[in-house]
Amino acid sequence: MVQTWEDKVAPVRSKRDASLAKVEPPLAALPASFPLNSQSVPKELLTAREIEITEGYTVKQLLAKLRSRDISVEEVTRAFLRRAAVAQASVNCLTELMWDQALERAKYLDSLPEPKGAFFGLPISTKEHHGMKGDNIVTNASYVAWIEQKHGSNHLYDILWDAGCVFYVRTTQPQTIMHLETNNNIYGRTLNPYNRNLTCGGSSGGESALIGMRGSILGVGGDIGGSIRCPSAHCGIYGFKPSCKRLPNAGASLHMAGKETILSTLGPMTVDREALELFVETALAAKPWLLDPSLNLREWAPHKFDRPLKIGVQWWDGVVKPHPPMIRAMREVAAACKAAGMEIVDWDCEKLKHDYAWDLTASLYWPDGGAEVMGLLKDAGEPILPLTKFIIEEQPAVKHMTVTELFARTNERDLYRRFYAQAWTETGAQDGHEIDVILCPPSFGAATPHDQSRYWGYTAHWNLLDYPGAVFPVTVVDPSKDPKDESYTPKNEKDKFCYDMYTPEKYKDAPVSLQVIGRRNNDEKVLAALKEIEKAMGRP
């Protein structure tokens, strides 16, 4: 009998379910039907102590308690394991609960005479396709064709492990790992923890949904088009995409290994700003460039501003107008920055050809026209999901290139990068001070309804340029403040698609986040600017 793709998927789902069934004590009966907003669910299923551990502390505070042995690694790990199981039940964000491995690791760490490592005892959640060392670690990267593939070492994860963390869950990503949502044929769809009708974002959407449920307070995502920033923004958490070649990403399971046109990078997703920097600092302290010489040789050197920030505000990208809540968030934050003494100038994209840049980006994602990926899907017989079609087949710029065409396209990329750098430099032409960062939306709006994430411009643009970017939560959609602008006339088809999508009611409770962008390799400056901006917003 021929095995169908469903036949292959069934045991993988069973394995996931079996891993969840290990939870002890088992979760009380789940709600018969889940509320639209899942934020209330954990309190119904977890103990007060578990709630305290999982949402009572920032990452640094919890680390301090672990290091001082105020609390055992095992107790923390059990609390996050159980809360992750609640998150799974609520928003379907896990591929595996690593119950036994996590507790074994926790007990080992508790047995050490001295705590050691920057992440001593901290449960860290991980994106499935990144894999990690371990006898029983298999990775499918959401491809039915790759089900049960053995996984080797992941360089960054080795560093986190050496820094004393506990790996305890693996999280979902979409088919091809190239949607700004999270849905695949193996594990199904992951939902937004604030509104099940909306996406959690993608591709690191298992992470964002889990962290949005505080089933984790620190996880690892990857970003080649927005895959850290989009889901972080949609779930109201913090995410940071460093410049490429700062953090190691050797060891993840991914199609088109060896493609250099647009690179991906790993990065942190977390519940507070400070943890972003701690993560990158810890990774770089291990001198990863000695093992992976493709990485930049640069220690982490925190940036200090010697004058108030000069911020370029990108109100829109010249292609798609952001939805009203996003515009409101921009206004509120820009006003707060101005009130705090910062200089606010417009970052005018209308001359910066973001639409051309998107075509360039799309074609550089798929220099083989998507042949390898579509082949993987077709050979396995699995259904090709709508957002897979969107990002490959529906992009007019995508074609199977010859190497000569590839070089020409790559050269266009380099010229565009120089063109954009020139525009940045010109912001200092008059007063000798160029802008420090750009403040911009991380998407045209809050999380979209499912299968509607069809405009990547607000994140992918910075991947084309390899500019670092951090997202941070600002507000939530508020129908009373964010009515639809009925007077607006869309400028083009993409703009119309996004404009038509908005009515405030659809977006009930949806987080609205913003993005801080720096010049390439100005990672430290981006995080320092985020700190200043949040200070201006009255945050600690």
Add this chain to the structure above:
Amino acid sequence: MVQTWEDKVAPVRSKRDASLAKVEPPLAALPASFPLNSQSVPKELLTAREIEITEGYTVKQLLAKLRSRDISVEEVTRAFLRRAAVAQASVNCLTELMWDQALERAKYLDSLPEPKGAFFGLPISTKEHHGMKGDNIVTNASYVAWIEQKHGSNHLYDILWDAGCVFYVRTTQPQTIMHLETNNNIYGRTLNPYNRNLTCGGSSGGESALIGMRGSILGVGGDIGGSIRCPSAHCGIYGFKPSCKRLPNAGASLHMAGKETILSTLGPMTVDREALELFVETALAAKPWLLDPSLNLREWAPHKFDRPLKIGVQWWDGVVKPHPPMIRAMREVAAACKAAGMEIVDWDCEKLKHDYAWDLTASLYWPDGGAEVMGLLKDAGEPILPLTKFIIEEQPAVKHMTVTELFARTNERDLYRRFYAQAWTETGAQDGHEIDVILCPPSFGAATPHDQSRYWGYTAHWNLLDYPGAVFPVTVVDPSKDPKDESYTPKNEKDKFCYDMYTPEKYKDAPVSLQVIGRRNNDEKVLAALKEIEKAMGRP
């Protein structure tokens, strides 16, 4: 009538000759036949003052005299213009003498109330295909097809210009800019200034020949397979290939723009060690990453050793045994380093698969199988030179790849880079101190007889790895010390080819140089190590 390639070339040669004819006062009658070694020629044709200016000072000393206005820029420029004309007559290293432009620039600099810029008044020689800003600047990059192409700005050259230098000559490179010699159909063959029967090396062989004649004391080369280091070594001068993406190279005329598999970098070629660092320091002080965001954001930070060097000595690369003078040079320098208290260990390449690495390198040079380049040559009807055939058609690994094959090959490159980094790390396994640098030959021997540079392993290996490398002169071939080793049995075809090439008599007066290699992005360390090694050799 159809224009032949010779018809196209004739006016370009005439233009070069006309530029040389501007020399004032004209050179005295040239020797009827040039001696084998051209080193004696300048003294016969130049004034004592010109000799003093062009060979009496290091780069820094001459800069000091220019800055203090002990000597005018015009006088220095005239001396180097005339000496460059002598070099051209002797070894055929120029494509153009920029008489009028150089003197105009010199007079302008002399007219300034204050000298300014790190290179104030210094004549700097330039490789033709790099081009530079200027109304009358055309570039052919040695392609008949590109004769008289207009040239735009070259980013690095703009920086040198802003630092106050004088551009006064442009120098030859080989067909395709991919030979380790210098010969092309437009300008003919460039010769070694120490022995006309030998090559000056390539591809920056116009520079090395010119500097070897002291027709320049600082010039700019480019390196993707040895093109700075090989010619510098063959002509007894200093050359430095930084890690890629440290110095800008935007603006050079080159085939296959956009290819990323193996990158080229510009770098200095000069008469003394100190000038190497001054060059890179000056270039980076201009923050070139602001204009070209593909560059690393790293200031130049001179390296200081806090303990004696640990040097890995690569006696051979496991493929081709170096000639006796090279082995002697290695022994002498290693012994001097040891005597100075440094730790000398063997860098054993036999397990490091340099031969495999070469195949990888060759295929990554020509992912289109050489189609673009061979097309350029064939369309222009110009003869395809033997070393062009060698590097494209005679490399079994070269093939026209699909993008999928290209990614696979690029992935192999990345794995090999990690493999090699691991071997480097292991040198510290026992004592906690890995080697600081590798000391190795820059070629299997001194400069080869013409058209015999058919083994790139000693330089191109470090391009594959993107490791920085500096070459420095050590000795000259001495038949009494360097007899052929008649007892040696070559290990393979390549080894036999190189072994058979050697008899001491052929190499009369040929300089022998060595190479210092560092880990990727350890540029500062390489130059600091070179200083320590030369100190051990008793040099200032």
